[in-house]
Amino acid sequence: xxxxxxxxxxxxxxxxxxxxxxxxxxxxxxxxxxxxxxxxxxxxxxxxxxxxxxxxxxxxxxxxxxxxxxxxxxxxxxxxxxxxxxxxxxxxxxxxxxxxxxxxxxxxxxxxxxxxxxxxxxxxxxxxxxxxxxxxxxxxxxxxxxxxxxxxxxxxxxxxxxxxxxxxxxxxxxxxxxxxxxxxxxxxxxxxxxxxxxxxxxxxxxxxxxxxxxxxxxxxxxxxxxxxxxxxxxxxxxxxxxx
Numbered sequence: 001x002x003x004x005x006x007x008x009x010x011x012x013x014x015x016x017x018x019x020x021x022x023x024x025x026x027x028x029x030x031x032x033x034x035x036x037x038x039x040x041x042x043x044x045x046x047x048x049x050x051x052x053x054x055x056x057x058x059x060x061x062x063x064x065x066x067x068x069x070x071x072x073x074x075x076x077x078x079x080x081x082x083x084x085x086x087x088x089x090x091x092x093x094x095x096x097x098x099x100x101x102x103x104x105x106x107x108x109x110x111x112x113x114x115x116x117x118x119x120x121x122x123x124x125x126x127x128x129x130x131x132x133x134x135x136x137x138x139x140x141x142x143x144x145x146x147x148x149x150x151x152x153x154x155x156x157x158x159x160x161x162x163x164x165x166x167x168x169x170x171x172x173x174x175x176x177x178x179x180x181x182x183x184x185x186x187x188x189x190x191x192x193x194x195x196x197x198x199x200x201x202x203x204x205x206x207x208x209x210x211x212x213x214x215x216x217x218x219x220x221x222x223x224x225x226x227x228x229x230x231x232x233x234x235x236x237x238x239x240x241x242x243x
Contacts, residue, residue: 047185058098058179059193065091066197069107070173077204078211078218084124085235091175104129104176109207110138111169111222121169121222122209122241124233129174134228134242169206169222171199209241219243 069091076083087107092100104127111121118139123132176194181187201207208219210231225242232238 044185051181051184051186054098055179055181055187055191055193058095058177061095061098062175062177062193063195063197065094065103065105065177066173066175066195068094069105069175070171070197070199073107073109073173073207074171074199074201075203076207077201078208080211080213081231081233081239083211084209084237084239085233088124088126088233088235088237091173095177098177098179102178102180103127106131106174108132108172108174109169109201109209110172111206113223119222120240120242121206121225122239124237124239126235126237127176129176131230131238131240134240135225169201171201171207173197173199210239 069087072087072090073079073084079087084107088105091105092103095103104125106123106125106129108123108131109121110118112118117137120132120134120136120138122134125131174194174196176192178190178192179187180190206222211217211219219241220243222242228240228242230238230240
């Protein structure tokens, strides 16, 4: 290096040589390059976190939304249309601060007819999900698991299984959310996350819907229903129910 610098001095003269030596000894450029390399790596990490961290929050919130909807619906013995709207609102609040416009939710009451079959008593849905047809036979739960755990209960004293009683039921809530990453650096396309939750009614064996609020005017028993109707709720949800 010294030989090179001496050569530069001899060629460029005294003043030019000093400038050349100063340029070669200047370490500010090295620091700038190192800083640029570190910043680029940090920027990639930050962009990745901007995509991944919210997606994890959405994933956990979708499960909580499904659980909340099923839990709140299971509190009722009879539901008015306004009660059903409140159930959907509770699920949307759980998804905050993420927009509810990207959320879909379906809540269904499945009952046993006492003959080894499960059927839809009522079903309400918003977003991309559609309500199940009332009085349709349920052969499997939305996750693909058989409904035998509900239709056939373990009779340990009788040495086997027996059919569940008529009009016993469970609530199933299915939630989904389409997440679009803000930076789209790691997650470049929208991702739909979903969750399913099951609850047994706590106030009665089934949840009557829709109820008009009159104490002496209860909804039809599930096993006594012979036809189905549809109704639209104030929040845009569509419902099918047996009566």
